[in-house]
Amino acid sequence: MNKLAIYPGTFDPFTNGHLDIVLRSVRLFDRFIIAITTNAKKTPLFSVPERKELIEKSLPAGNNITVESFDGLLVDYAEKKGCIILIRGLRAVSDFEYELQMALLNRRLKPAIETIFKMPSEEYSFLTSSAVKEIAQLGGCVDGLVPPAVKSALIEKFKINQQSILAKI
Ligand code: ADP
Numbered sequence: 001m002n003k004l005a006i007y008p009g010t011f012d013p014f015t016n017g018h019l020d021i022v023l024r025s026v027r028l029f030d031r032f033i034i035a036i037t038t039n040a041k042k043t044p045l046f047s048v049p050e051r052k053e054l055i056e057k058s059l060p061a062g063n064n065i066t067v068e069s070f071d072g073l074l075v076d077y078a079e080k081k082g083c084i085i086l087i088r089g090l091r092a093v094s095d096f097e098y099e100l101q102m103a104l105l106n107r108r109l110k111p112a113i114e115t116i117f118k119m120p121s122e123e124y125s126f127l128t129s130s131a132v133k134e135i136a137q138l139g140g141c142v143d144g145l146v147p148p149a150v151k152s153a154l155i156e157k158f159k160i161n162q163q164s165i166l167a168k169i
Pocket of ligand 1: 012091126
C-alpha cells in the first residue's frame with residue numbers, strides 16, 4: 001500500500017516544532033505532504049510562496065516530502081489527494097480542546113479520514129509561530145527555535161518593516 005499523509009497548518013513561519021513533527025511522522029509513510037492553508041484567520045507575516053520556500057529550505061535533503069498549499073476545506077483537499085491520514089501536532093493540554101474539535105468536525109465531514117496526533121520533543125512544547133514572530137520583531141534571538149532559513153527571513157522581514165515605518169515618519 002502506498003501510504004500518504006498530509007500535515008496541514010498555517011506555518012507562518014515554519015518552526016523547529018513543526019520540523020520535529022515532520023521528522024517524527026515522515027518515516028511512517030511513503031509520501032508526505034505539508035499543506036499550507038491559504039485561508040488564515042489573521043493576516044500572515046509571510047505570503048504562501050514565501051512560507052512554501054522556507055519550508056522547502058528547512059527540510060532534509062532527499063526526502064519524500066512535498067510542500068503544497070490549499071484553500072477550502074481540508075477534508076476536501078485530502079480527498080482530492082486520495083489521502084485518509086491527517087497529521088497534527090499536540091504541544092500541551094492547551095492545544096487539546098481545539099485539536100479535538102477540529103478532528104471531530106473533520107471526521108463528521110468525512111468519516112473515512114483519520115487524524116493522527118504527534119507529540120513534539122519537550123524542548124519545542126512551548127514553541128509557537130506567534131511567539132517566534134514576536135521575539136524576532138522585538139530583536140530577540142530565535143536560534144534553536146526556527147531553521148536557519150526562517151531565521152534569516154525573519155530578520156529580513158522585520159528590517160524591511162522597520163524601514164517602511166521609518167520611511168513614513
Ligand atoms: P494552525 O493554524 O493550523 O494551527 P500552525 O502552523 O500553528 O497552524 O500549526 C500546525 C500544526 O502544527 C498544529 O497541529 C499545531 O498544533 C502543530 N504545532 C505548531 N507548533 C508546534 C510545536 N512547537 N510542536 C508541535 N506541534 C506544533
